[in-house]
Amino acid sequence: MRTQERQSTDRNEGEGSRTAAHHYEAGVKRTIASGKVDELAEEAAQELDSPRGEALRRAEKAGKKPLQTPYKA
Secondary structure (H helix, E strand, O other), X not given: OOHHHHHHHHOOOOOOOHHHHHHHHHHHHHHHHHOOHHHHHHHHHHHHXXXXXXXXXXXXXXXXXXXXXXXXX
């Protein structure tokens, strides 16, 4: 691992994490390149209609909810 890469993983990059953005974008590109986007979308739709659907919707809602902090910074 190059020194610059190691440094970026050893410290907190904050909310605008370049490392996380890089990993996310690489994953999106791999998914698109796989040619399975429509298949994966259909699988996701089926999961929402399955018994797990309600839990998935709650998890999505929780993920979109702003973080509540117990103190003011």
